[in-house]
Amino acid sequence: MIKASVIGATGYAGVELIKLLVLHPHVELVCLTSQSYAGQKIQDVYPHLRGFIDLELQIQDADKIGELSDVVFLALPHGHAVSTAEKICALGKKVIDLGADLRFRDAKVYEDWYHVKHENPLLSREAVYGLPEINRERIRKAHAVGNPGCYPTSALLALYPLVKNKLIDLNTIIIDSKSGVSGAGRSAVVTSLYGECAESLKAYNVGKHRHTPEIEQELSEISGNRVYVSFTPHLIPMIRGILTTVYASLNEKGKETDLSTLYHDHYQDEYFIRVHAKGVWPQTKWVTGTNFCDIGLDVDLRTNRVIVTAVIDNLVKGAAGQAVQNMNILFNLPEKTGLEQVPLYP
C-alpha cells in the first residue's frame, strides 16, 4: 500500500483527493492537515465522508509527514508549497503539488505573474509539469510534480495535436474558457456567494489570468517557438466543470489534414481522453465526477479556423484526479487505478 498524505485537506481540491484516495485499492491515507480545522475529525468537518474515513486533521509538519508517507499531495494556496516540497523530496519521498509553485521551469515567469518571490528556482526547474498525456515519461522519473491548473489542462489537451503537428498559425490562438464556481475554492468571499453567481455570468481577469503563462510554457515547448495566447476565463453558474473553446487559424498543412481523424489517432491510447465525432460537442455534464477530458472539434470553412472544445471536471482532471493519475504513474500502477468512474448524469 502506498502511504499518502494530503496537506491542505479541507479545501475543495483536498476533499476531492480524499474522495478518490479512500477508495483507491493501493493507497492508505496516513495524514491529513488543515490550518483552519486542525484537531477536528475530517468526517465532522465534511459529514458526507462519514463511513469512509476516521482521521483527525493535523497541523502541518512537513518533516513528520514526509517520514510517514510515500507520497504527499499539497493543496495549498500558491506561495506556500516550496519549503514543504523541499523537505519531502529531501526525505526521498514523492510530492505532487496541486498549486502553482512547481509548474514553471523558469521561476522568473512564476514571479512575474504571481508577484511572489520563488523560494527554490532549482526545485521548480527539476519538477515536472504533470500533464500525463503530454509529459508521461518525464513524470515517471520525477520526484516533484507540478500538477497543472484546471484551465491549462483543458486548453493544452485541446491544442496539443494541432501544435505538435504544426497545423496552425501560432499567432492566432484564442482560448475562451468557462468554469464552474468551485474553481474559486471554498473561501468565504462575496464574489463566490450563491446570490452573486447564480443566474449570472461574467468574464474576469481578462488578459491577466495566471494560467496564461502555464499554457504558453507548454505550447512553446511543444512547438519549439515562443507562443503567446489570448486567454479569457469566464465564471459560470454551476459547481463543477470547465469548457474551453479554442480558436486558431489553419496553416496550409492544417487545411489539408483531416483533423477529426488526427485527434482520434492522437489520443487513441489515452484512457482519459474521449474524442467525439465531428459535429458532436461535449457538455461538461458528460465528465462530471470523473477524470475524463472530452473533446469536440470542427473546421469553420468560411474562415479557415479550427474550433476545438474540451470539457473536464475542474476538481478531477483539473485537480485531484490528475494528481492521482500522476501518483499512479510515479508508482508504476495502471493509470486508471482508482479513477474508473462513470460520470454523474444527469
Place this chain on the structure above:
Amino acid sequence: MIKASVIGATGYAGVELIKLLVLHPHVELVCLTSQSYAGQKIQDVYPHLRGFIDLELQIQDADKIGELSDVVFLALPHGHAVSTAEKICALGKKVIDLGADLRFRDAKVYEDWYHVKHENPLLSREAVYGLPEINRERIRKAHAVGNPGCYPTSALLALYPLVKNKLIDLNTIIIDSKSGVSGAGRSAVVTSLYGECAESLKAYNVGKHRHTPEIEQELSEISGNRVYVSFTPHLIPMIRGILTTVYASLNEKGKETDLSTLYHDHYQDEYFIRVHAKGVWPQTKWVTGTNFCDIGLDVDLRTNRVIVTAVIDNLVKGAAGQAVQNMNILFNLPEKTGLEQVPLYP
C-alpha cells in the same frame, strides 16, 4: 457473473442503473431495451457512457430477455410492468420493478390511486416491497421485488424507528417532501424545462400524490394500525436529491425516550443509513450519487413534536441504487457490493 438486463434503459432511472451495473464486480449487462432509441447504441444516446459499455438498444421482448438474464430490472411507466414481470418470473428469473406496479399488496389500492386496472393482483400480492432496511428477509426469498418510490423511501426510513417503537400519535404524521427535478424523469414536458424550474419552487399534487398509499401501506403494516398521513411533495430547483421533513406528536412513551440514541441504535448495522448527531441537519449534497440515506432529528419541546429529516439521492437510494441493493440481497451478495461510493461534494 449475474446476467442482468434493463427494460426501459434510457430514462433517468435506467441510465443510473447502467452506471451502477457496468462497474458492479459480479454483474454482466446482457440486454438493454428502449422504445424510443431501439437500434442505436446506448453510448451514442448517452455519450457520457463511452468507454464503459458497447451495447445496442433492443426492442422489448420479455421472453427473450428472460432467457438471457438472471435478473431483469424494469424501469417503465406504471401500468407497463406486470405482463413482463409475469414472463420473467415464469422463467424462474428474478425481476425488480422500479415502477409502481408491484408495490402494493392490495391491487385495489393501486387501482384507486393510479386509475388503471391491475393485470395480476396475485403477482402484486406475492411481490415484496423492496425497502431492505425494513423488509430484508422477505426480499431475500422474493421472485419479484417492487422497488419503492423515491419519496416513500425517505419518508419510511425517517419514520420507521418511531412507528415500530410506538412513540408517536399515528394521527399526527405530516410528511413535507422536497425533490429535485430529475424525479419527473426525462420526458419533454413544459413543467420540467429549465426556464420553468430554475429559480422557482412549488408544491404539487397536494393531498393526491400517488406515493401516499405506499407510505401508508408500510406504516400500517409496521404499526398494526391503519395509518393515514398528510403528504405534500414540492419541486426544488436542483437535479438530484430529496429531503423529507417529518412531523409527529410524541406520545407518553415518545416523550420519555432518547430519540437520538434510539435512531443510532436502530440503524447501527445499516451501512446505508447514517444517523447524524442531534442538531446536525443533513443536506442532500451529503448523499449525491450514493445509496446513503442521512437522517437528522430533534424534539421541539415547546410543541412536543419530533421532527425528522431524511435525505437521499432520488435516483440512487430512491431508485437505481436501491434496486441494485435488492439485487445483491436476492443473489446473496454483500449489500454494498457495487454501491460503495463517496458522495459528490461539492
Place this chain on the structure above:
Amino acid sequence: MIKASVIGATGYAGVELIKLLVLHPHVELVCLTSQSYAGQKIQDVYPHLRGFIDLELQIQDADKIGELSDVVFLALPHGHAVSTAEKICALGKKVIDLGADLRFRDAKVYEDWYHVKHENPLLSREAVYGLPEINRERIRKAHAVGNPGCYPTSALLALYPLVKNKLIDLNTIIIDSKSGVSGAGRSAVVTSLYGECAESLKAYNVGKHRHTPEIEQELSEISGNRVYVSFTPHLIPMIRGILTTVYASLNEKGKETDLSTLYHDHYQDEYFIRVHAKGVWPQTKWVTGTNFCDIGLDVDLRTNRVIVTAVIDNLVKGAAGQAVQNMNILFNLPEKTGLEQVPLYP
C-alpha cells in the same frame, strides 16, 4: 416629495430598497449609509444601479440623517436599530426598521430569542408590526414600524383567514418554510457559497429560528389565545423566493366552511394578495421581483387538514417592498404606489 434615507444601504435588503425608491414617483433619496463602503458611490459598489442614482455612501449619523429625511429605512443587523430609531422619532420623523428590533411588543420575547438586551422596551411596545394586510390602521398612525420578517410575512398571510375566523385547532399548526439563499444576506460566509448551496437542500435552525416568536405574537393577538407553532425553515438553491406550506387540523366550523371562498372574500380588497383557485398551487416565480403574495389552498379530506401555501419574494414583500408599502401608508399614498411590477417570468 418624501425625503427618504436608507441606513445600511449595501446589503441585499438595502439595495432592493434603492431599486424601489429611485423609481417611486413621490420619493427623493437623500442619504444612503454603509459601514463597509462609506466614501464610495453606490453605483460603483453596485454597477447595475448606474443611470438611476448618483450618491456617495455616508457614515451613519442618525441625527443628521433625521434632519434631512421625512422617513428613514433601517436595514441593519438586529441589535443596531434602537438608538437610531429613537433619534429619528425624537425629531418627529418616521422610521421603518427592516430588522427585528421593533417587531416585538414585549421586549422580553425579543431578548429571549435574540440573546441581546433590548435598549428601549417602550419604543418596542409603541412600534407597530408592519404587516399592512393585518395591521393597516395601526400602521397609519405609527411613528416607528417594525417591518416583518420574510418567513412570518408568508406564514401569517397564509394563516390569517383561518385563525381570525377560528376554523382550526390552534395546537396543530405546522409551518414548513422554504427560502432562497438571498435570505441569508450578502455576508461572506461559507454556508452561503455557490458550491455549498447549489444542487442541495437542508433544514436549519429547526425549532429554534428567531422568526418563530414573531409568528406566535401575531397569531396570539389575532386569536386571543397563546399560540405555539412548529416552524421549520429550509434553504433552497435559488436566489429569491419563499414558499411556506402550512398545515392545520380543521375544527368543526372549519370543516363546514368553504375555505376557498373564504380566502377569496377575505383578501378581495388587498391588491398584493392573489388567492388562486382550488388546486392551483403558486410557484415562487409567479411573484419574483414584486410585492405580491400568492396563495393556494385545499383541504385534505382524508386527514381533515387544511394545507395552505403562500409564496413571496423574500426581498420584496418579505423586506423592501413591504417597507415601501408601509411608507405609502404612513404618508397617505395609495399602497401600490411605486410597487406596480409585473413578475419576472421566466
Place this chain on the structure above:
Amino acid sequence: MIKASVIGATGYAGVELIKLLVLHPHVELVCLTSQSYAGQKIQDVYPHLRGFIDLELQIQDADKIGELSDVVFLALPHGHAVSTAEKICALGKKVIDLGADLRFRDAKVYEDWYHVKHENPLLSREAVYGLPEINRERIRKAHAVGNPGCYPTSALLALYPLVKNKLIDLNTIIIDSKSGVSGAGRSAVVTSLYGECAESLKAYNVGKHRHTPEIEQELSEISGNRVYVSFTPHLIPMIRGILTTVYASLNEKGKETDLSTLYHDHYQDEYFIRVHAKGVWPQTKWVTGTNFCDIGLDVDLRTNRVIVTAVIDNLVKGAAGQAVQNMNILFNLPEKTGLEQVPLYP
C-alpha cells in the same frame, strides 16, 4: 393610446412583451393570439400576470388584428411572419417581427441559412433591421421592422465602435457567445430540460448558427466590406442573459486609439448602453429584466487584440424590450418610455 397586439403571445418573448406593454403609459393591448392556448385567458395560462391583464387568447386573424391595431408584434417561429406582416403593412399599420423573417435585406441569405423559401423578398428588403443604436433614423421611417436576434444585438453593440471607426483587422473577428436557456424558448424538448441544462455547459451549432449572417450583414454594411466572422454560441445554466466575448486584432489606427474613451464617447447619448471603466467586466445580472446593454473592454497588449464583452437580457434588449424601443421610435415617443427598469439584483 397606441393600440398594440401580439401574435404568438404565449412564448417567452410574447409574455415578456406583455409584461412591458401592460405597464407602458401609452399603450393599450387590444389582441393577443396563441395557437396552443386560444380560447383561454392569458392570465390563466400565465398566472403571474393576474391583476395586470384580462384578455382571452385569440386565433390568429391577420386582417382583423391589423384593423384593430396601430402596431402588431409578431413573436412566431421563423417562416410564419411574412404573410401576416404583408397584411398589416397593407392596412397601413406598423409591424415589428421578433423572428428572423424580416431581418435580411437580401432574402437569398435568409434562404441559404434557414433552408426556407422567403415569401416576399421585397418586403424583406424594405424592412429595417431594428437595432436602434445603429439604425435609428431608418427605423423611424419604417413600416416593418425586423427585430434583431439576441446574439447579434450583443455582438453588434460590442463591435460597432471598432468597425465604424476602422480600428480592427476585419478578418480576425471572433465572437464567443454564452446564452441562458430561455433563448431556446418554451418548447418542450429534452435539450431544454432542467436535468439536462443545470450544472452543465456546451457549445452548439458551431460554425452554423443562423445568427451568423445577421451579424455579418450589419458589419459589412457598417464597414463597407464583406465581413466574415467566427461565431460560437454556448448554452449556460441560467434562465436569462447573454454575454458575448469579442476578439479582434487591432490595426495601426486601433493601436493608437484610446478605446475606452472611444466607446464612452460613441455611446454617451445612448440611454440603454452603459460602457464601464477599463478593467470592469459586466456580468449578466447587472442587466437582468432590463433593456440595458453593458459593455466592458480592454486591450491585450501582449497579443495586440481588443477584447470586448457585452451583456444583455436576451428576452429584453435581445427581444421584447428592443421591440418596444423600436415601437417608441416608430411612434415618436422617448425611447425609454415604458423601459425604465432597475435590474433585478441579486
